Structure formats: C-alpha cells, structure tokens
Amino acid sequence: MIKLPEAAQEYFPYTSVRPHQDQFIKTVYDAVKAQRSILIEGSNGLGKTISALSACLPIAVEKDLKILYVARTHRQHERVIEELRAVCKKHAVSGVSLRGRNQMCLNTFAAKSASDARSLMEVCELLKAKGRCAYHRAPEEQTYEYLQLQNQLTTRPYKASEIQRVCRKKRICSYELVKASLPDVAVIALSYLYVFDPVIRTAFFKNLDSQLQKTILIVDEAHNLPETAIDIASSSLSLFVLKQAELEAAKYENRDVAAFVNFFRKEIEKMTEKIRHEEIISPEALIEIIQKEGSISNPRDFFEHMHEVGSAVRRSLLAEGKNPRSYIHGVSEFLLRWLETLGDDSYINVASR
Ligand code: SF4
Known part of the structure; x- marks a missing residue:
C-alpha cells in the first residue's frame, strides 16, 4: 500500500482505501500540486470521485x-x-x-x-x-x-x-x-x-x-x-425556419428582412437541389452571392439589423403576453455565429437534404 499524502489523508473521509485508490489519490495530488494536467483512468468502483476530491481539496484550500x-x-x-x-x-x-x-x-x-x-x-x-x-x-x-x-x-x-x-x-x-x-x-x-x-x-x-x-x-x-x-x-438552419422568418417579417411589415430571407432561402434551395445526402459547401461563395446577387454589401451589418428586428418582435410578443419566439431572431443568431467561423479551418460547412 502507498502512503497517502498527509494533506489528502486529511480530507479522505473513509477508514480504508480500495485497491489502487491510494495510487490514484497520490498521482492526482502530486500532479495538481505541481500544477500539471493529468489524464487518469480508473475502473468502476475504485472511488474516483472521492479520490479526486480528497487529492484536490487541500491544494484548493492552500492556494485559494x-x-x-x-x-x-x-x-x-x-x-x-x-x-x-x-x-x-x-x-x-x-x-x-x-x-x-x-x-x-x-x-x-x-x-x-x-x-x-x-x-x-x-x-x-x-x-x-x-x-x-x-x-x-x-x-x-x-x-x-x-x-x-x-x-x-x-x-x-x-x-x-x-x-x-x-x-x-x-x-x-x-x-x-x-x-x-x-x-x-x-x-x-x-x-x-x-x-x-x-x-x-x-x-x-x-x-x-x-x-x-x-x-x-x-x-x-x-x-x-x-x-x-x-x-x-455546431449550429444548424433549416429551410422551414427560413420560411417562418420570411412570414414573420411580412407580418411585421419589415420589407428588407422579408426580401433578404426570401432571396437567401431560394439560393439555399438552388444550392441543395442536387445534393443527395450531405455535401461540404463553401461559405465564401455564399457570402459572395449574398453581396453580389442579394445586394447586401455588408452582411454583418445587415445580420445585426435583423437581430434588432427579431429582438423588437420578441419584446412586442412578450408585451402581448405571448410566447416571445422570433424566427427572424433565430436566423440572425445563426448567421452572425456563422460569420464568426469564416476562415476558421476547424469548422466545416455542410448542406444536407
Ligand atoms: S430563471 Fe426563471 S424564475 Fe428565475 S428569474 Fe429567470 S424567468 Fe424568473
């Protein structure tokens, strides 16, 4: 049996340790004390939760x-x-x-x-x-x-x-x-x-x-x-949500948002027409389409405008005592988050049917 570090022993509440639990506690204690990260595996029933806690508690107390x-x-x-x-x-x-x-x-x-x-x-x-x-x-x-x-x-x-x-x-x-x-x-x-x-x-x-x-x-x-x-x-946006956002914009008489969502939905439909299951798409190409064919020179500004429109819809629904859900708000949140990932290789953009 390995002798538990005195400080960890202070916090270990049981009278005996299970097989290998002493080794587990000492290994965690030594690593955390030395400010090292540690990856450790233990079988079921070893008592990993209390082992990790009793190893870390004295160090947490000492170092605040x-x-x-x-x-x-x-x-x-x-x-x-x-x-x-x-x-x-x-x-x-x-x-x-x-x-x-x-x-x-x-x-x-x-x-x-x-x-x-x-x-x-x-x-x-x-x-x-x-x-x-x-x-x-x-x-x-x-x-x-x-x-x-x-x-x-x-x-x-x-x-x-x-x-x-x-x-x-x-x-x-x-x-x-x-x-x-x-x-x-x-x-x-x-x-x-x-x-x-x-x-x-x-x-x-x-x-x-x-x-x-x-x-x-x-x-x-x-x-x-x-x-x-x-x-x-991960985040996703469906054609159904786009359609609802379009209807919402029409209902609240917001013509520029309604026109953009209609245009964007049709572009996505065109883009996914030939997709059988799913396919990687180029976000840069989509941005270019939005700018050139959708006449939105600054997509970020426009998505932020949509976000404000969506927030206003939510506030007005809430004032009427209704469920404050806005599809425009949801679409703008997605688009703004999507813009953040442009040029970041750790993300992929996938269209699926
Ligand atoms: S979390 Fe729920 S209960 Fe708490 S303040 Fe917000 S709405 Fe009220």
Whole structure:
C-alpha cells in the first residue's frame, strides 16, 4: 500500500482505501500540486470521485482555488455533493451542484417559451426588465431571509434538487439564488457546457467573479469531450425556419428582412437541389452571392439589423403576453455565429437534404 499524502489523508473521509485508490489519490495530488494536467483512468468502483476530491481539496484550500467538477449527468453531480458530505465529517466544505437555467427556472411561462438555454436567458432578462417574474428578487427586494438562504449555500454541500425544493416553497428563483452564492462556494459540480461553451463560460466566470486560472478543473468521463465539443460548436438552419422568418417579417411589415430571407432561402434551395445526402459547401461563395446577387454589401451589418428586428418582435410578443419566439431572431443568431467561423479551418460547412 502507498502512503497517502498527509494533506489528502486529511480530507479522505473513509477508514480504508480500495485497491489502487491510494495510487490514484497520490498521482492526482502530486500532479495538481505541481500544477500539471493529468489524464487518469480508473475502473468502476475504485472511488474516483472521492479520490479526486480528497487529492484536490487541500491544494484548493492552500492556494485559494475553486474546484469545478465537470460531469455529464445530474446523478454524477449529486454524487459529488454526497462525497463532500462525507468529507464534512472531517472538514467543513461548501459545494453546490449547479443545473442550467432551463432546469432551475420556476417560471412556467419562461420555461415553456424558450427552446434552448440561450433563448431562455433572453426571455428571463426580458421578464425581469418588465418586472414580470414573481420569483426574481432585485437587490432592493432581497429580504433578510433571502440573504440567509444565500449565505447558507456557502456553508455546506447542497444538491440542486434540494435548493430547488426550498426555493419553490419560498417562491424564490433557485437559479438566481445559486448564482449569487457561487463566488463563495468551494466546490461546484456542473455540466460540460459551463466550461466548454465559450458564451456560457464567459457568463459563468463573470458570476463566479473568478477566472479559469483560479480553479482546479476535474473533468469526469473526459472521453465524452470530443463529442461534446462538436455538439457545442455546431449550429444548424433549416429551410422551414427560413420560411417562418420570411412570414414573420411580412407580418411585421419589415420589407428588407422579408426580401433578404426570401432571396437567401431560394439560393439555399438552388444550392441543395442536387445534393443527395450531405455535401461540404463553401461559405465564401455564399457570402459572395449574398453581396453580389442579394445586394447586401455588408452582411454583418445587415445580420445585426435583423437581430434588432427579431429582438423588437420578441419584446412586442412578450408585451402581448405571448410566447416571445422570433424566427427572424433565430436566423440572425445563426448567421452572425456563422460569420464568426469564416476562415476558421476547424469548422466545416455542410448542406444536407
Ligand atoms: S428569474 Fe428565475 S424564475 Fe424568473 S424567468 Fe429567470 S430563471 Fe426563471
């Protein structure tokens, strides 16, 4: 048996180690202590979660770093919290399992209106700005009880499901409560998106009031990363969505947007006519068509204009108490993101039928 590093032993909550668990802990501890990245494999039942935590916790405490434990499923996040509770028998440590806004949002109108995390973020912001979310607490509305709850999250480990249960009872937004407590929580168990989606990561680290360099990042089941990275970086646009955007622009009497979307949809139809399954297309050729034949000399400016039109549609739908979904907004988001990838060899553009 290998002697565990004394500091890791301090945080290891069990009386005995499983076969090879000592080696696992020492290897992780030595690497993290030396600020090296490490890729390590362990069989099922080895106790990888507690091994990684007890190796990293003493270093995080010593160097004032936060631990981000990234895993795929809610069950894995909750497992982290259960292990932290075991650690608490020896050392007080705080932790939360963080779920996305779409899983934490208690406002049924917002949750139903948004098709993905980004659109929920926008709907949420719109509702808050209009004072139409009963769960949101602006700083001046935060009672002593609210601040107590927020503070409580920084004292011991809590599962997202437990926080949600309490918040539902007290009619408080669980997502916002957790978000506010993040800067003072030692260990956060969360999904890959928070670290690997550039947009979500930027917002997350802003909430954390920290930087990636000030964290110890543990990636559970890292073999999922390539697939996750491809999913995160991929986006698609269908002819159906273009048709809906065209109808929406006509309904709101926005002639330039309606004319462009009609032209663009027809060009895509022409381009994909002969495609049997899928084919790589040239984004530069498409931009040239937009500029020359669509008479859009500056596509970025025009897509930003579409984005503003889409945002105005959403605001007006929300004011009418309707689902604030705008196809124009969706199309412009896609086109703006697509422009960002032009000339970047790590992306491919595919048309399929
Ligand atoms: S403030 Fe909270 S409950 Fe309200 S819409 Fe946003 S996420 Fe949902």
